[in-house]
Ligand code: HEC
């Protein structure tokens with residue numbers, strides 16, 4: 780290969796690496812639920828050690844939380860929406876305070892804790908005081 784082409788290739792590779800480093804947030808890094816739809820929070824972000832939580836809770840399917848539905852409103856079994864925040868689909872057209880989004884988080888998180896009789900259900904357990 781001529782030298783210029785090798786150089787071009789090297790530049791492309793470097794840019795690809797930078798792009799990946801910037802864009803791929805992995806679930807290991809998630810320590811809190813911090814949906815960007817909440818501009819001004821009333822409470823501090825909710826502690827949620829993603830991988831640890833899901834291991835302890837023995838949740839196998841990512842789409843228990845990161846679900847995806849088809850045009851007919853049917854859950855797509857083997858797919859997940861892990862790259863989207865909940866708010867990208869829910870309550871995106873509400874203006875100042877997305878109360879529906881709060882309810883959906885509560886339904887999903889607290890709902891399972893109630894059902895399994897494990898995990899926090901009191902406000903202050905998920906929302907530690909400042
Ligand atoms: C109990 C619910 C739950 C389960 C189960 C779950 N996640 Fe998540 N995941 C979340 C929440 C909440 C966030 C944080 C969203 C936010 O606020 O940005 C998140 C974030 C992520 C992110 C970061 C997304 C981003 O926008 O940067 C990835 C990647 C991810 N999850 C992958 C997975 C994978 C893979 C699985 C299955 C092995 C999984 N999750 C199972 C709740 C869950």
Ligand code: HEC
Pocket residue numbers: 844845846847848852860863864865866867868869883884886887
């Ligand atoms: C790719 C789009 C999409 C993403 C991302 C998404 N949802 Fe959903 N969700 C839907 C759709 C579509 C439905 C079914 C139709 C409906 O009831 O709104 C649904 C239904 C639900 C329901 C049951 C409906 C109810 O009223 O109780 C809950 C709870 C829920 N989502 C919570 C969440 C949470 C929490 C997250 C983030 C971890 C999330 N969703 C991410 C699209 C999405």
Ligand code: HEC
Pocket residue numbers: 812825826827828831832835836837838843844884887888889891892895897898899904905
């Ligand atoms: C499908 C069921 C399920 C869902 C959905 C779920 N949890 Fe849990 N969670 C559990 C179980 C089971 C435990 C208890 C695990 C154990 O034995 O310690 C738990 C424990 C916890 C704990 C205490 C232990 C720890 O990891 O710090 C917190 C905090 C928590 N959950 C937050 C959340 C939040 C926030 C969400 C929503 C984004 C959520 N959970 C969604 C099942 C669930």
Ligand code: HEC
Pocket residue numbers: 812813814815817819820821822823824825881884885888889892899900901902903904905906
């Ligand atoms: C199982 C955990 C859990 C419990 C229990 C819980 N919440 Fe939440 N709540 C969440 C999660 C997760 C969010 C989304 C947080 C985010 O993205 O910043 C949330 C969001 C909120 C928000 C919107 C964000 C903000 O700070 O303004 C309010 C307000 C709120 N919860 C109040 C309450 C109150 C009041 C209670 C008790 C009645 C309660 N929550 C119980 C998990 C929980």
